[in-house]
Amino acid sequence: MSNKTEIWQGTLALMILKTLDTLGPLHGYGIARRIEQISEDRLSPNYGTLYPSLLKLEQEGWIAAEWGVSENNRKAKFYKLTRSGRKQLERETKEWNQTTAIVARFFEPVED
Amino acid sequence: MKLRACLLRFKGLFLKDARERELADELESHLQMHIDDNIHAGMSPQEARRVAVMKLGGLDQTKEAYRDRAGIPFVENAVQDLRFTLRQLRKNPAFTVTATTMVALGIGASVAIFAFVDAALIKPLPYKDPSRLLAVTESTTDIPVANISYIDYLDWKKLNRVFESLEVYWPLPHTISTPAGMEMVDGAQVTASFFRTLGVGPLLGRDFHPGEDEPGAPRTLVLSYASWQKRFGGRQEIIGQSITVDEEPFTIIGVLPQNFHFAPVENAEFWTTVNTSWGCFKTRHCHNLDGIARLKDGVSEQAALADVTRIAKELEAQYPDSNRDVGATVAPLSELIVGDVKPVLLLLLGGAALLLLIACINVASLLLVRSETRRRELSVRRALGATRARLIRQFVIEGLVIVVIGSVAGLAGSHWAMQILKGLIPTDMMSGMPYLNELGLNSRVLIFAGALATFAAALFSLTPAFRLSSLDVREGMAEGGRGNAGKVWTRIGSKLVVLELTTAMVLLVGAGLLGKSLYRLLQVGLGFEPKHLITMRVGAPYSAYGEDEKAAVALGRKVVAEIKSLPGVTSVALAQTLPLTFNSNTNWIRFVGRAYNGERNEVLQRGVSSDYFNTLQANLLRGRTFTDADDLTKPNVVVINQTLAKKYFPGEDPIGQRIADNDLNPRSIKEIIGVVDDIREGPLDAEVWPAYYHAFNQFPNNSFAVVVRTSQEGESLIPTVADAIRRIDSRINISGETTMTARVNNAQTVYLRRSSTWVVGGFAAVALLLGVVGLYGVIAYSVSQRTREIGVRIALGAQRGTVYRLVIKEAGALALAGIVIGTGCAILAASLMRKLLFGTPPWDLTTLICVAAVLGASALLASFLPARRAASVDPISALRAE
Numbered sequence: 005m006s007n008k009t010e011i012w013q014g015t016l017a018l019m020i021l022k023t024l025d026t027l028g029p030l031h032g033y034g035i036a037r038r039i040e041q042i043s044e045d046r047l048s049p050n051y052g053t054l055y056p057s058l059l060k061l062e063q064e065g066w067i068a069a070e071w072g073v074s075e076n077n078r079k080a081k082f083y084k085l086t087r088s089g090r091k092q093l094e095r096e097t098k099e100w101n102q103t104t105a106i107v108a109r110f111f112e113p114v115e116d
Numbered sequence: 117m118k119l120r121a122c123l124l125r126f127k128g129l130f131l132k133d134a135r136e137r138e139l140a141d142e143l144e145s146h147l148q149m150h151i152d153d154n155i156h157a158g159m160s161p162q163e164a165r166r167v168a169v170m171k172l173g174g175l176d177q178t179k180e181a182y183r184d185r186a187g188i189p190f191v192e193n194a195v196q197d198l199r200f201t202l203r204q205l206r207k208n209p210a211f212t213v214t215a216t217t218m219v220a221l222g223i224g225a226s227v228a229i230f231a232f233v234d235a236a237l238i239k240p241l242p243y244k245d246p247s248r249l250l251a252v253t254e255s256t257t258d259i260p261v262a263n264i265s266y267i268d269y270l271d272w273k274k275l276n277r278v279f280e281s282l283e284v285y286w287p288l289p290h291t292i293s294t295p296a297g298m299e300m301v302d303g304a305q306v307t308a309s310f311f312r313t314l315g316v317g318p319l320l321g322r323d324f325h326p327g328e329d330e331p332g333a334p335r336t337l338v339l340s341y342a343s344w345q346k347r348f349g350g351r352q353e354i355i356g357q358s359i360t361v362d363e364e365p366f367t368i369i370g371v372l373p374q375n376f377h378f379a380p381v382e383n384a385e386f387w388t389t390v391n392t393s394w395g396c397f398k399t400r401h402c403h404n405l406d407g408i409a410r411l412k413d414g415v416s417e418q419a420a421l422a423d424v425t426r427i428a429k430e431l432e433a434q435y436p437d438s439n440r441d442v443g444a445t446v447a448p449l450s451e452l453i454v455g456d457v458k459p460v461l462l463l464l465l466g467g468a469a470l471l472l473l474i475a476c477i478n479v480a481s482l483l484l485v486r487s488e489t490r491r492r493e494l495s496v497r498r499a500l501g502a503t504r505a506r507l508i509r510q511f512v513i514e515g516l517v518i519v520v521i522g523s524v525a526g527l528a529g530s531h532w533a534m535q536i537l538k539g540l541i542p543t544d545m546m547s548g549m550p551y552l553n554e555l556g557l558n559s560r561v562l563i564f565a566g567a568l569a570t571f572a573a574a575l576f577s578l579t580p581a582f583r584l585s586s587l588d589v590r591e592g593m594a595e596g597g598r599g600n601a602g603k604v605w606t607r608i609g610s611k612l613v614v615l616e617l618t619t620a621m622v623l624l625v626g627a628g629l630l631g632k633s634l635y636r637l638l639q640v641g642l643g644f645e646p647k648h649l650i651t652m653r654v655g656a657p658y659s660a661y662g663e664d665e666k667a668a669v670a671l672g673r674k675v676v677a678e679i680k681s682l683p684g685v686t687s688v689a690l691a692q693t694l695p696l697t698f699n700s701n702t703n704w705i706r707f708v709g710r711a712y713n714g715e716r717n718e719v720l721q722r723g724v725s726s727d728y729f730n731t732l733q734a735n736l737l738r739g740r741t742f743t744d745a746d747d748l749t750k751p752n753v754v755v756i757n758q759t760l761a762k763k764y765f766p767g768e769d770p771i772g773q774r775i776a777d778n779d780l781n782p783r784s785i786k787e788i789i790g791v792v793d794d795i796r797e798g799p800l801d802a803e804v805w806p807a808y809y810h811a812f813n814q815f816p817n818n819s820f821a822v823v824v825r826t827s828q829e830g831e832s833l834i835p836t837v838a839d840a841i842r843r844i845d846s847r848i849n850i851s852g853e854t855t856m857t858a859r860v861n862n863a864q865t866v867y868l869r870r871s872s873t874w875v876v877g878g879f880a881a882v883a884l885l886l887g888v889v890g891l892y893g894v895i896a897y898s899v900s901q902r903t904r905e906i907g908v909r910i911a912l913g914a915q916r917g918t919v920y921r922l923v924i925k926e927a928g929a930l931a932l933a934g935i936v937i938g939t940g941c942a943i944l945a946a947s948l949m950r951k952l953l954f955g956t957p958p959w960d961l962t963t964l965i966c967v968a969a970v971l972g973a974s975a976l977l978a979s980f981l982p983a984r985r986a987a988s989v990d991p992i993s994a995l996r997a998e
Contacts, residue, residue: 055178
């Protein structure tokens with residue numbers, strides 16, 4: 005399916021935003037691990053696919069990046085949610101809930 | 117947000133290196149963290165690294181995806197391709213220079229010629245709603261576009277139902293007195309609403325009021341802008357002032373705008389209303405005016421023609437004595453102004469288009485050859501993953517670069533060419549073409565140039581791209597692999613070469629036919645010897661010499677005597693109208709003692725002095741010419757030309773017969789005393805008309821031309837002769853000083869043909885060169901592809917001569933195809949330019965044979981070099997090379 009990646013890119017962005025919202029500033033590796041954990045390893049993409057998404061979010065102004073030091077004393081680039089990123093997350097969360105609710109209705113048993 | 121992202125991506129274009137480094141750092145830190153975690157989970161360091169790298173995915177794919185997101189990949193790739201192209205072009209200066217020069221040449225020539233076409237034919241005339249303006253006048257059986265008489269005009273104006281307005285004009289030089297003596301000033305007389313019909317208002321003051329052209333109205337005058345500047349220093353107070361013109365007071369009422377042009381009387385400085393008290397305005401016989409009209413809304417040109425023809429028929433029925441066989445003609449005003457140059461310009465545009473075509477084909481084949489030699493490179497790039505689109509884009513960019521450089525050079529060149537071509541137009545011809553003043557690279561010309569460039573760019577990028585689709589990677593990469601490719605190219609290339617040779621043939625034949633027409637035209641019997649003849653017009657004041665015929669005769673005698681006494685002058689004569697002026701100024705005659713039923717015997721009427729025929733060295737066939745004694749006191753005598761004798765006196769001796777005006781007015785009866793061989797009175801390419809010459813001394817005038825035969829080249833004598841005439845009376849005005857040879861060479865018929873011969877000839881020479889170079893290219897390539905085959909042939913015992921023949925046969929076949937197809941096309945093309953040919957049919961055999969011979973010989977020459985190379989192939993090294 006050709007648009008599979010598009011969907012993946014879209015949801016991936018949402019997951020990144022949500023992760024940063026929950027955990028605060030985090031580096032790419034951390035974000036990738038977090039997504040894996042939450043999905044209980046059912047989503048386990050190549051970590052590399054994360055970086056173009058991070059760049060896109062940064063270009064949109066929803067996240068900001070800064071070099072810092074990791075818990076293991078490694079130099080790492082940390083991403084954090086910006087104010088407009090937080091708003092975007094709220095918007096997208098709302099949209100996501102609406103969409104899933106609508107789609108879910110189609111799969112409810114029909115009672116007549 | 118979107119905008120911000122776009123800007124950042126755009127910025128990304130320029131911060132590529134820093135960004136790449138940062139990504140590498142980030143990915144490295146990612147890997148390290150992952151490895152740490154893996155070691156922590158109990159893996160060996162090697163295992164930990166392997167798993168981490170695998171999990172991250174292809175590093176290069178990540179970087180590529182990241183790059184795509186960071187910048188704008190299309191632009192980046194295009195910039196990359198552009199750099200690559202420029203590098204390639206720099207590495208092949210010969211190719212680059214050749215290709216861009218050809219494009220520049222083709223585009224430059226086409227744009228320069230198009231600028232002329234635009235100025236003359238496309239740009240509308242500078243009047244209000246110019247497409248509704250017509251040139252309207254009378255016609256006769258012999259003169260399709262004649263002049264209209266004033267009385268007829270008044271009837272046309274009253275009776276027509278198709279014109280919003282109908283006005284007339286005619287050129288009329290005036291004399292004014294200046295501190296430097298009498299001066300002739302070009303002028304025009306018009307009816308009152310002339311400028312309103314054109315839709316032109318004065319810059320200063322006012323236009324003529326309606327009725328200001330009627331008898332008795334105060335005489336008023338409108339100045340041209342140039343005259344106002346030159347004679348009155350551009351002073352505003354000039355309006356309302358009085359000026360003496362032709363010894364009569366006029367009031368200056370207005371000044372025309374600077375951009376006002378009216379080509380038929382372009383040089384007019386003084387515009388006045390028609391003076392209807394003159395004799396010519398009182399008779400339907402005297403046709404001296406030209407008409408312009410503005411059509412009523414919704415009326416077509418055909419309807420207008422039908423209406424004026426109806427009026428002409430009515431007048432003919434009413435006034436058979438004067439209006440027999442007088443019809444009407446209408447044409448768009450633009451036709452009157454640019455009609456003569458239109459076929460020439462279209463011809464030149466066609467020539468330039470062919471040149472552009474041949475140049476484009478040449479560049480396209482060069483690009484094809486290059487794409488052939490780059491097969492290996494392209495195959496490798498393809499195998500390494502370059503998409504077809506990417507490779508095609510490479511060609512598109514290469515084509516674009518060549519076209520852009522070529523077009524810019526071409527545009528610069530065309531600007532220069534325009535100035536040169538314009539400078540080559542003689543001044544008096546230029547004054548009839550005011551529209552050329554605005555010649556230049558305007559928006560229409562630039563759009564045209566853009567369209568040509570787009571066409572060329574499309575051609576150049578598509579040809580190799582098209583070839584690319586047949587690129588077989590495996591075959592392309594195979595060592596020494598050539599397969600069919602060479603043959604495919606030779607096939608396409610040879611078709612292109614045939615097309616080039618055909619085009620060259622068409623241009624060569626065109627140039628040849630024009631050249632031959634010019635030669636024929638200059639060979640036309642003039643009926644006189646133009647060498648060592650100088651001429652000028654003399655205008656003496658009307659008050660002193662116009663009314664008193666004896667005074668005019670005396671003036672004529674004095675002028676002749678004064679000039680004759682100058683050293684270097686062999687003989688002198690006077691003429692009312694010089695040869696090669698026009699087939700106009702006619703009279704309607706009848707023959708005394710012959711039955712007459714009113715038919716229109718229209719013949720040219722010329723007044724000449726006694727020494728005229730021997731000064732011109734015209735050939736007297738019978739009888740005698742005038743003597744100085746044939747004057748007002750003697751019975752009228754005439755000399756007729758041979759055409760008149762043949763037409764009206766077939767098998768009869770005309771000497772002693774008498775001719776007269778059609779009203780048999782006693783003053784007009786003249787006895788024929790001689791017959792001269794035809795002297796060409798009209799343009800060189802027109803039929804000779806019947807003409808009679810009456811004696812100046814019997815019909816004198818205050819304005820005439822002098823013709824002076826000098827013993828040497830006479831040009832240097834012109835000022836001396838002019839001074840001698842001025843010494844007789846300081847009020848005399850001299851104009852139009854020139855030599856007869858210059859009159860012949862600058863005659864419009866000659867000039868238009870000569871200039872088009874030179875330009876088309878230039879195009880043809882370039883086309884021939886390009887075509888032959890193209891042929892050489894194909895044959896040389898074919899030989900280089902067949903080196904091994906030729907080597908084998910020689911090894912097996914083929915003679916050098918056979919190899920020569922092999923190669924020359926190949927070239928000969930192409931040249932022959934080009935010549936045969938070209939001949940057909942050339943005849944077709946030449947039929948389209950028939951109007952410009954003279955005494956030469958479009959299928960003129962000598963021209964065709966000569967051109968075919970030139971093309972064939974050039975083709976032979978072009979194939980000789982590759983043939984020699986083929987014949988000198990060393991079989992051993994040719995076989996070893998593979």
